Amino acid sequence: MKQKVLLGLSGGVDSAVAAYILKEQGYDVSCAFMRNWDSYANNDILGNPTIQDDVCPQEQDYADAKAVADALELPLYRVDFVKEYWDHVFTYFIDEYKKGRTPNPDILCNKYIKFDAFFKYAQSMGFDTVATGHYAQVEHGDEYSRLLRGADNNKDQTYFLCQMPKEALRHTLFPIGNLEKHEVREIAEKLALESVATKKDSTGICFIGERNFREFLKNYLPSQDGDIVDIETMEVLGKHIGVMYYTIGQRKGLGIGGTRGPWFVVGKDVKKNILFVTNGNESDWLYTDSCIVSGVNWFPSEKPEGELACTAKFRYRQKDNDVTIRFIDESTVFVTYPQGVSSVTCGQEAVFYLNEECLGGGVIEDVFKDKESMQSKIENRENK
Structure with a gap:
């Protein structure tokens, strides 16, 4: 009896080729498109439906996923994890930014959505295993499953998978982990998967996508100007638009250039709304x-x-x-x-x-x- 696998089909080339490889390897493959973001519904949760926020282009992604599933003659489910994403990913993301920290929502998405909510959904549908188009490899042993780097060092995504539940890893496949990106695209082109073969790699995270990061955050974290201070002299050099918008080590976009630069961020005082910078020795700070x-x-x-x-x-x-x-x-x-x-x-x-x-x-x-x-x-x- 064939092993039943539910693959997360995102509408990109990586998961499309992963689906093809699984089918060729003899698995009983089905696909699922995960819908994780709904701007209007989320703004209603905030009690402010007037927030101006472009809709994530997931409908086009779904159309591309559907075209791939049809071409490969595989069934495609559409599953909604909007509430789970809001509760476990986006809320944490915002709370951390309020503290002046810079979380990684892609790691949270893998932990709580793709390898928790989606994994449980797959089990409820009678699937033995889940699969994704991540550039990573897994080696299933008797005692535990080893998560290994992808063969393409430039695309390896194990960093983003570090928090996935161990139980999910035991029942996960990464079909393209042994391939390099150019090989994946070549397979898609040979299969004439026109909707994804030359599709640009997604950047950022779904709820931000290609949009301006700061402008998006202003919808949820109102900016508050404050002082930019030289940590060496405590001299006020200028104004920032909100300490949460800056990261440690940042050198661009500070607005305090001139002959004394370059400046870089060395610290943030969230309570006093101060951004600390220096143009001194990097190793000191x-x-x-x-x-x-x-x-x-x-x-x-x-x-x-x-x-x-x-x-x-x-x-x-x-x-x-x-x-x-x-x-x-x-x-x-x-x-x-x-x-x-x-x-x-x-x-x-x-x-x-x-x-x-x-x-x-x-x-x-x-x-x-x-x-x-x-x-x-x-x-x-x-x-x-």
Whole structure:
């Protein structure tokens, strides 16, 4: 009896080719298009249906997915996760931005939608396994399933999968993980999947898409001007439009150029609405040598006893950094990297690797340099 697989068909080329590969491998394949965002319904939740927000172009994506499913002669379901996305992804995203942190909603979407809500939906429909078009690989063993980097180093998406539930990983396939992007497009072209073969890769996240990020956030987080302050001298250099719109290490879009630049962001005081910058030595302010990571999702069946030498990415597409990690409780690790790493930022994700295997990841809660947190350094400057 063929194994039944439900594949998330997004309307892009990656999931389209994944569907074809699964069918060729002999699986009993069905497809599902996930609808995760509804601007009008979400604005009603806020009690402000007059918010001006363009609708996510998901209807075109659905039409493209339908064309692929028809071409491959596969059934296509349409499933609605708008409420789940709002409750578990977007609300958290907004709350973190209010705190001046910069979360990664794509990681949250994989954790709560694609590999939780969608996985449970698949089980309720009688499917054994789910599949997606992620550039990642999985090796199913007796004790646990290993999440491995995709063959295309430039497209590897294990960073975004670090928080997917372990149980879901045990029942997941990544059919294109052993391919490079150009190979995926070549397959789509040979199959004459015209709706997706040359379709541009999606950028950003669904509820923002190609729109201006700041303008979108202003619908949900009213901007509040405040001072931009030189952390070295405490001199006010100009005005910002809201500290939540800036990230640690940011160098562009500050509006304070001139002969004294370039300037870069080194800290944020959310309560006082101050954005701290410097044009000094980057290593003095942006480089840290340790951090605390919480909410760690750990794929291996056992956690290491004592210290483990591995590598970590503190943001997507960053090169691997040599680190040593030590669990200080069930889901919190202390991470050290004595060589120093720039712009390790609270609220973002630290993802751990051992060679090609993704071990898991969690949220960066605090960063340190020479046992002094960046916030303490800022407070010391303010009190002078």
